[in-house]
Amino acid sequence: MESLVFSAVRKKIAEWGEDAEVSVSLEIPRQESHGDFSTNAAMQLAGRLGKKSRAVAEEIVSALREEDRRGRFASLSIAGPGFINIVLSEEFWREVLTVALEKGPRFGASKVGEGKTVHVEFVSANPTGPLHVGHGRGAAVGDALARILEFTGHKVVREYYINDVGNQMDNLGRSLFSRYRVLCGRSADLPEDGYRGEYMIELARDFRVEVGDRYADVPEEEALPVFRKEAGDRILRGIRDDLASFRVTYDRWFAERDLHDRGLVAAALADLRERGQLYETDGATYFRSQALGDEKDRVLIRADGRTTYFAADVAYHRHKLREGFSRLIDIWGADHHGYVPRLRAALRGLGEDENRLKVLLVQFVTLIREGKAVQMSTRSGEFTTLREVLDEVGVDAARFFYLLRSFHTHLDFDLTLAKTQSRNNPVYYIQYVHARICSVFREAEAQGKALNGHPPLSLLVFPEEVRLMKAVARFPDVVSECAKTLEPHRIPFYLLEVSDLFHAFYHQHRFLGESPERTQARLALALGVKTVVASGLSMIGVTAPDRM
């Protein structure tokens, strides 16, 4: 559709013998009265040709008229400084609606990603405590992107990287041991930087129910391996359950431990060493990251011989690239942004194409309740968990609110608004469209007017009807735009637009009670709307209810 007009304009440019370097754009004007499409071609070309832009526009318009053998252009006009405004025939939009009805749930699906494999790593919170609201945003964004990429033909692997190695796990084990000892009636102090959240006490209680006081008097160093593992495993299980409740599932859970056990960290280090990227100072092994764009060189092996977290991460990304993914997408919290340059440096140091890696930094979330920010602090264990938010506002509202904002900006998550089951809540506004259409279909069925055969779409002539057809037709472009920019928030915004148009139509016109032909045509239109709404909602992981 767009491409049709575009190529026609392009062709004219070529006929003039101009180099095609001129940047000509074709866009959907903000103002409805400026047509369905608009191009600035004449203004771009006028300077080059040394002619008046309106004169150039005249020539392009007449050329377009010749080109248009199938009568797709309802009108072509020149406006302002030389814009060419194009109005497509209503027949054109009916054709697109027909396509939407034929394709159903596959409408908007594409093959742009065919043959491409994408690895999406997201959340990957350390297994030291339950997921909080910030993780929820990463989960919503990562999952939505995965769904969008799949819909556009990519082969997607979703992965959770588990940081189950390092000081923090010892700390976690000690914290659990301490809580456990207290429950057993022994005295015990929490470690200095121990995890002091309420959940640790619950974990200790659960564990004690299973093993009794067996470890109560075992020396800490001896008990530690057991407690470290128990704590990590149990917390990870909780994370997995929370994510499942949030409708987020993974294809793989990748443990950092495995990288070490399989020798992948050593292999990555050896690789870098061979490429001359390492050197030693003060007993530690450094990576020459500064020369590759980082602000300074980074330690990979500490003076005491242990590898750093960064070393494992280098190995992890090297491993993923070697699996052959066309593209790696890492979704991180904004607090990790300083880490990006060193990781890119690592890829370059390994001789890999750093452009295969895309890191998306998701900005922070502030919970708002009754107009005031809810304070959070992971250290003291006082934070709002994802679970609590889900219990309070529900999965649909939570996912929707997380995705309603571009992840580049801070998110104020208004719990009070998300929770209201009223007209104020935009989730319901959209879901209501779906429920209303289903209701209409039920009623049509009951009256023996169900949709069948080939509805006479030529009866769709009212402005509200044409606007809806255009909105439905835009869906494939919205989806592919999301896949290109990796910006899922465009989906909810599109859905809100469609919903606006539908509710306006619904209020002004009736589906049933018109002539049988008109009823058929409008039911077809409703089905088209239902299709894109259901499809769009599924893209962001929100349900499309049949009734509300």
Added chain:
RNA sequence: GCGCCUGUAGCUCAGGUGGAUAGAGCAGCUGCCUUCUAAGCAGCUGGCCGCACGUUCGAGUCGUGCCAGGCGCGCCA
């Protein structure tokens, strides 16, 4: 000090590769339910797009410099 993100209506935010009169929700004010779901519709009020230069036919959008907020700058993960 350096780096990343952000600055648009009272509040929260949209504004495809620069385009024509800058949009939505909330909040506030008016109207509309004997008709397929009022979780809805129609309307009103509300703007120096942080500030200043620059690029050009044309800037919320691009560049530079300020100002403000958030987040980072470990042989932690």
